[in-house]
Amino acid sequence: MIEGATGRWEIVIGLEVHAQVVSEAKLFSGASTAFGAEPNAQVSFVDAAMPGMLPVINETCVEQAVRTGLGLNAEINRHSVFDRKNYFYPDLPPNYQISQYKQPVVGEGMVTVDLEDGSVCEVGIERLHLEQDAGKSLHDQHPDATYVDLNRAGVALMEIVSKPDLRNADQAGAYIRKLRAILRYLGTCDGNMEQGSLRCDVNVSVRKPGESLGTRCEIKNVNSVRFVQQAIDYEARRQVDILEEGGEIEQETRLFDAERGVTRSMRSKEEAHDYRYFPDPDLLPLVLSEDYIEAIRADLPELPDQKKTRFVESLGLSEYDAGVLVTEKEVADFFERVADGRDAKTASNWVTGDLFGRLNDAGQGIAESPVSPENLGGLIDLMADGTLSGRLAKEVFDEMFTSGRPASAIVEERDLKQVSDTGEIESLVDTVISDNADKVEEYKAGKDKLFGFFVGQVMKASQGKANPKVVNDILREKLG
Template identity: 65%
Template sequence: MSTATHKLLKGSTGDWEMVIGMEIHAQVTSNAKLFSGASTAFGGEPNSHVSLVDVAMPGMLPVINEECVRQAVRTGLGLNAQINLRSVFDRKNYFYPDLPQGYQISQYKSPIVGEGEVIIDLDGGKTATIGIERLHLEQDPGKMLHDRSPSLSYIDFNRSGVALMEIVSKPDIRDAEQAKAYVTKLRSIMRYLGTCDGDMEKGSLRADVNVSVRRPGAPLGTRCEIKNMNSIAFIGQAIEYEARRQIEILEDGGEIEQETRRFDPNKGETRSMRSKEEAHDYRYFPDPDLLPLEFSQDFVDALKAKLPELPDQKKARFVADFGLSAYDASVLVAERESALFYETVLDKLASRARDGKMAANWVINELFGRLNKEGRDITASPVNAGQLAAIIDLIGEGTISGKIAKDLFEIVWQEGGDPRALVESRGMKQVTDLSAIEKVVDDIIAANPDKAAQVKDKPQSLGWFVGQVMKASGGKANPQSVNDLLKSKLGV
């Protein structure tokens, strides 16, 4: 593993460095909301998953959902972060129609999770470490519906009170690629943990991105916050645009105004939402309806003991056990489902020590390649882990060549079936009978006396003979035997 260098932006007056920090809002995977028993199911009729608490009826009180607490602690452990045994819920006061209480219950001074770190995976197997400042629990507001009437706005409170984890990074991110890798990695960790489904289209994961620029090594510049990004690709575009915008202003002798901006994906630009002067005074204070949230180290340890293997650990294990490259390993572990598929293949292999690495290549190159081409998800793969393992076994044991294996893969992809039976029934077995191969070899040498004479001087032309023999045998000849025979007959 090597540590990444980041991208600098060229301006007309020299290089600029980006400084990026992110606040990720991740919806906690739980059946019920943070402080009420109402369902968190997505896509119900408007206002069908709403309790008296969620719409702030007079006299209603919040009661903490312990599952959400466990999920936050699990996530904190996944971020190698400090778990705070005592944290406090505060009220963040502001008026907005989608905020029924007139305040959001959040955690301000004492969050449930403190400092941690995330290793992000960059191009070429490089990595970088991004610091986590904190993670806290808070309520999601409802949703305004502006398109139901020309003169009125409606509110759907189904989301109101759903638990969110706000994960705040340190300003350690230095370019758009790192930012995208950071979100990708956080999403991956939470999906492994089962603490957030990471579905950005449904709004389960949103990011506020703080961007500033400076001369390399200079003090921090003034930042702008781009709110509510719900696509990793847009995050990259927004950062590139925003940094360019700031550099242009600074190079023209202007100053950056601290403000909140919005990204317009159609135009690919960020636009001002509100300036610092318009910023709210949230009048945070501890919510008197809730006691401080306290739990024991035993509670944390019990959760820790049951954590699944996380992507970084898995990656390290794949590298160590099967000799995979860091890059291949990170491709395999990026999605929990991909890693699971690979591990299922491993489980079914006759010899994972022999073929583990080959299996990784097959999963990444053949399977992922084919899935990508057809826009399919790993969970909808026509070739299952057992079938792929069988194909790899057949190669590993020498029954078929790699080339034949690709044909076999195609047949299984198209038609399904048991690879071993298919090899048998379609006569795809590799020819290892030396006398049969020898005859082909002799024929080819006899037909090409000039080339045979040249081989002694140009050993690399041996490959041409191998290709000819393989072609003549329909790809079924064992390449190693062909090689050996040719070498002895041609005297190289």
């Protein structure tokens, strides 16, 4: 909802996410999909649209699309058709993109999106279809020429279209993050937005609550969650301002200018909107059998929602902690290795607390963590068996993060072992009591607060190594 001069307006958002399929070769040719190669080094004659070349579909790309559809709880269409979408652009050599129009491989589905405040919302999936990516045009290499690299031309994309179920920028951001997590769990898209493996077109319209849908504008190729959110906020405000001044929204394609944080009209695309789709005569319909689909379903990995439920129900984690841990598959895997055979809540606290804190400070991801899950588990074991107090454990953790060494080696080397031996602690307590006779008097006279002072003195005398629980017990006994 945004406030306007004439009252509140509802924002209606639908997203089209283009997700590059994880595969070795392209959708219809045997050229490599690896990122970062020399320009035009991964182009076959099919991709370059040389005369007489014919597309042959990559079975893995089909399987990835079906797997994604199942992961999105979506209908898998047993019969789908490839169409030609016609337009002219230098990075599209055949002058048409092979896509799916009226009969996509995946139909309606549903994604459960977790919002910041802990609530969830359901976002409908309209469809998912397979299509080819285009090449890359570089406009800034030469004053009056465009450079074209076709390495990306023909790489398989899944276009995932949401229903217009999103109502604000936060929901849109949360939806993209959830979708990205699902794709990464499934292994069907690496979700790397910087490298362009996941790109987003945003449809925005506004209306007064309860009215029918307003005219929408499509903002093309927004390439980070933050930009998607900025683009939505800017575009919704722009539309409200126009409507409140008595104007009309023109349905059009717009670009997001990340530097200025605004959207602007992209007039060049207007005429190209007549795509003249027709079924590609080079490709037979894609027919999928029940057995084929069920085999892929049986092979699906545990997805974020299922993992979260398991963490809560079987491991006893809070909804919040479980939600944080399952956001990234790598984090969930790391946590499970730490928690293996140990108290799950303690493992979760270490991973989401101290480890995340240090990783954030260092600007590192879980994959770069200097502390391995086994070593973090080792540290927890040393706390559990009483070798380390909580305070010492934090000290050891800091050193583990810096050096990458296991906790036991650090404890050994620095002689940090917690002292739980009652005899040893008793003699420390005795010394403290005899050195502070005046304070003992005061304590006995009723100044209870001094108890903490005695604990502190004993801990200090032990160089922090005394087991605090044992110290407390002995002090209480001796001070009466």
